[in-house]
Amino acid sequence: MMWLVETGVARAQETATTGSTFPNRYTGRQIVVEVGSETDRPEYRLLDNGLMYYREGSEGGFTKLGQQKKDTTQRTFATLEQECKIKTAKIEKPENPDVTITWKRAKTEFAVGWEKRNAPEVYEKFYEKFMSFFPRNKQK
Template sequence: MSFRVVRLFFVFCVLWITQLSVANAQRPAPTGSLFPNRFTGRQIVVEVGSAPDRPEYRLLDNGLLFYRKGSEGSFTQLGQQRKDSTMKAFARLEQECKIKTTRQEKPEKPDVTVSWKRAKTEFTVGWEKGQAPEIYKQFYERFIALFPRIQRK
């Protein structure tokens, strides 16, 4: 009888460990670095204004949202987007806006700058008030809507 109880306990422990392993494997985990300036995957960077303390919004392709005020300030993590909305944002910028092939003169003091980055590769489009291509205006509005209202400008 005691051998049967020990064997049943052993089977229970093995099943419990297996269930824990499966549950942990299904949890989505951010990939790569959690710091945007060291992240090697794709990221979208939107800078508003041309002043030194301009706000900067970042979306990494693992869904993490970041904000910082000024180009030298520290990043504040604002949460994480769902995978489908993250992929839509990148698809919109890459396929609809065609940021990799858009040729537009970046003004000296742009009001908005949209950048696509991956490791050391970067594509940027900037514009002054009223001179933005319509597709970029729409992208900008949808992108800023991903961030909490208190951090928007």
């Protein structure tokens, strides 16, 4: 009986640190990549717990696509935060970007966007690596 109580407490504490696993309510870090400038553009998300999501358009429902390994997820966030310096990047986002990369945590977000492959090299490499996590049939 005590084991059940301890397990329940451990699980409650585990999920309380990052909030919901549903992307819109997730309070931990997440990377959002939107491709295209149309309203129904595809959106790819990686949460810092490794869960990956996809949706078509900003109003559609999310499809869970699996989970990345912990070390891969940590490296991906470190690359975006330290090498790409997304929190301090001074790249002017065009009105209709072809690709937008956003780093989010709760209500804080930093975004970088570009048109027609005019991204700085570090972002282009990040984008290519990030998209390799997602199934080809979901990539646009």
